[in-house]
Amino acid sequence: MDKTLGAYDIADLCELARRRLPQGVFEFFDRGNGDELALVENRAAFERIKLNPHALVDTSQRSQEITLFGQRHRMPLVIAPTGSAGLAWYQGEIALARAAAEAGIPFTLATGSMTSLERVAGEAGGTLWFQVYMWPDRSLSHQLVERAKAAGYQALVVTVDTPVPPGREYNLRNGMTVPFRFTRRNVTDVALHPRWLAGVLARYLLTTGMPRYENYPAGMQSRITALPMGRSMMVTDSLTWEDLRALRKLWPHALMVKGILRAQDAVLAADCGADGVIVSNHGGRAVDSTRAPIEVLPEVVEAAGKRITVLVDSGFRRGADVVKALALGAKAVLIGRATLYGTAVAGQAGAARAIEIYRDEIDRLLALIGCPGLASLNRDYLVMPAAASSTAVASSADRRITAIRN
Numbered sequence: 001m002d003k004t005l006g007a008y009d010i011a012d013l014c015e016l017a018r019r020r021l022p023q024g025v026f027e028f029f030d031r032g033n034g035d036e037l038a039l040v041e042n043r044a045a046f047e048r049i050k051l052n053p054h055a056l057v058d059t060s061q062r063s064q065e066i067t068l069f070g071q072r073h074r075m076p077l078v079i080a081p082t083g084s085a086g087l088a089w090y091q092g093e094i095a096l097a098r099a100a101a102e103a104g105i106p107f108t109l110a111t112g113s114m115t116s117l118e119r120v121a122g123e124a125g126g127t128l129w130f131q132v133y134m135w136p137d138r139s140l141s142h143q144l145v146e147r148a149k150a151a152g153y154q155a156l157v158v159t160v161d162t163p164v165p166p167g168r169e170y171n172l173r174n175g176m177t178v179p180f181r182f183t184r185r186n187v188t189d190v191a192l193h194p195r196w197l198a199g200v201l202a203r204y205l206l207t208t209g210m211p212r213y214e215n216y217p218a219g220m221q222s223r224i225t226a227l228p229m230g231r232s233m234m235v236t237d238s239l240t241w242e243d244l245r246a247l248r249k250l251w252p253h254a255l256m257v258k259g260i261l262r263a264q265d266a267v268l269a270a271d272c273g274a275d276g277v278i279v280s281n282h283g284g285r286a287v288d289s290t291r292a293p294i295e296v297l298p299e300v301v302e303a304a305g306k307r308i309t310v311l312v313d314s315g316f317r318r319g320a321d322v323v324k325a326l327a328l329g330a331k332a333v334l335i336g337r338a339t340l341y342g343t344a345v346a347g348q349a350g351a352a353r354a355i356e357i358y359r360d361e362i363d364r365l366l367a368l369i370g371c372p373g374l375a376s377l378n379r380d381y382l383v384m385p386a387a388a389s390s391t392a393v394a395s396s397a398d399r400r401i402t403a404i405r406n
Contacts, residue, residue, distance in 0.1 A: 005346055005353050009361075010317045013341040013354055017088075021196055021344050022189040024174030025087050029340050033166040034288030042284050042315025045292030049324050050383040054370030062366045063373050064359065068309065068332055069155060069254040069275060071127060074104030075359055076326055076374060079351075080313055080336035081131035081157060081258075086114030086211055088344040090203045094123050095343055099351035101126025103359075108157055108334070109215075111144065116214040121151040129155040131258070133162075134239050138246070140217050145250055147215075156251045157278065158244065161259025161286045163237035168285070241272050248273035256311070259286070261296050263303035266310070276309035276331075283314045283336060294325060298379075301329030319361025323369075327377040 007013045018026050032039030066076045079100045085092035093115040100107035106127040109120050121128055130148040134141045145156060174189075175181040190197055204211050248255055257269045258278040266277045279293040279300050293314045301310050312325050313334035322333045335358070342350035366373070369381055 003349075003353070005342075005350060007342075007345070007353055007357070010338045010341065010354060010357060013338065013345060013350070013357075017341040017344040020193065021088070022186065022193045024171075024176045024186045024189055025084075025196070026344075027170050027174060028084060028176045029082075029088070029337060029344075031168070031170055032284035032288070033168050033286060036284060036288065038281050038288050038290045038292075039284030039315075041290075042281070042292045042294075043317070045295045046315065046318075046321050046324060048385040049294070051320065051324075051365075051369055052381055052383050053368065054381070057370035057372060059367045059370060059372050061372065062363065064362055064366075066332060066374060068106070071154070073106065073127070073332075075355070075362070076322060076332045077103075077105045077355065077358060078129070078311065078332050078334045079105065079107040079339055080334035081108040081110035081159070082336045082340055083110035083112030083114075085110075085340060085343060087200065088340050089347045089350075090200050091115055092340075092343050092347070093120055095348040096339060096351050097124030097126060097128065099339070099342075099348045099355060100124075102348075102352060103355045105355070106155070108155075109153075111215055112213055114211040114214055117148055117153070118151050119214075121153065128153045129157055129254075131157040131159055132247075133159055134236050134243055136235060136238065138243065142246075142250055143217065144215060145247065149251065149253075153253075155254035155256060156247070157256045157258050158247060159258045159282075160239060161261075161280065161282050163239060164235055166286050241268060244269065244272040244274065256309075258313075260300065261290060261293065263296075263299040266300045266304035266308070270304050270307040274308060276311060277304065278334060279310065279312040279330075280334075281314050294321075294328070297325060297328050297330055305329055319358050319363075319365055322358060322362055323365050323371075323377065324382060326374055327379055327381050 007016060064075045066073050079096055085096055089095050093109060093113045097107040097120050101124055106129050108129040108131050109117055110131045111133050117130060130153040132141060132145060148156065171177055175183045175186040244257065254275045256276040256278055257274050259280050259282065260266050260277045261281060269277050277300065279297050281287065281290045281293055293312050297312050309331050310329060311332050311334060312330045316322060316333055316335055325333050339351045339354045342354035371377055371381060
């Protein structure tokens with residue numbers, strides 16, 4: 001088999017995944033929320049940042065190695081939590097985790113995955129992080145955290161940017177809801193994609209039955225066609241900073257907050273004991289019309305980068321995007337859709353191909369811009385767009401932080 005899979009950039013993998021997957025599954029992975037303005041802005045923001053190469057620099061010994069929370073990794077990438085990976089490929093979470101381990105980067109397992117956290121830990125190896133949503137019954141979420149701790153996960157990622165499920169009208173049209181809804185449209189769609197039907201859905205049905213939310217509490221591990229604990233299971237609109245403080249007491253390893261889009265919130269996360277924040281707009285899948293995380297990143301680094309580790313995600317499709325984020329102060333970048341595309345195409349080999357594309361593009365670009373290694377990257381390698389006027393009033397932000405701290 002051609003190791004490239006016929007894919008020479010992430011756009012190629014995206015197109016191959018689109019052909020292989022039913023439309024409803026592909027759009028569930030690929031699209032944003034609302035009018036998808038945030039999805040478009042995430043990409044446009046990268047285009048506004050220009051590279052500023054240095055000439056006649058010895059780059060022959062360049063390296064992509066980084067250290068995150070005391071551990072060395074071969075690349076500045078982390079596989080983001082994607083609860084739908086099990087729909088891209090049979091036991092897709094294990095395929096993704098193995099690809100990450102092989103590449104020497106962390107893998108983040110999502111709460112809503114279709115493979116249990118214990119099984120992933122037992123079969124994949126490598127550096128494993130776990131992503132958690134805080135359910136209305138906090139004790140159930142805390143039990144899940146204890147399971148992750150017992151299974152040997154090395155970091156906990158708390159997602160805070162989806163207090164209620166986003167609308168995503170295309171999912172409603174495609175029946176890709178929680179619970180999944182069979183319609184004439186999506187049944188026909190599945191029938192027209194026999195490789196996915198035979199290689200993914202049929203394999204589940206012949207082995208374990210309809211996929212389940214394997215990390216949900218016992219008695220609530222409902223199939224994807226059933227609603228777990230009613231729709232209230234999907235609502236976390238009572239989450240506050242006190243919940244983060246409680247998790248800090250419970251979790252002994254690296255603790256990160258995912259979904260930060262304000263510098264002030266990064267400061268508050270540090271105050272609550274977080275070890276890191278992930279600047280993110282959920283890949284354009286939560287609030288529409290938000291600023292792009294790459295645009296917010298410098299503000300977060302300036303406000304809190306000396307106290308906590310700053311990571312970023314959303315919209316990263318090129319190695320150049322990763323280089324720009326690192327030059328702006330991010331310690332690593334989380335990628336989600338790109339490795340999902342690869343997984344949908346060829347399982348572990350496809351995810352590995354996506355990672356390889358990033359690695360090759362980053363390595364090539366470091367040489368082209370005259371950067372001997374990631375440690376040398378800084379804003380001098382960038383030309384930033386003119387600063388947009390801020391709508392936030394500093395004194396108001398300071399008052400908000402003071403009120404929450406007290």
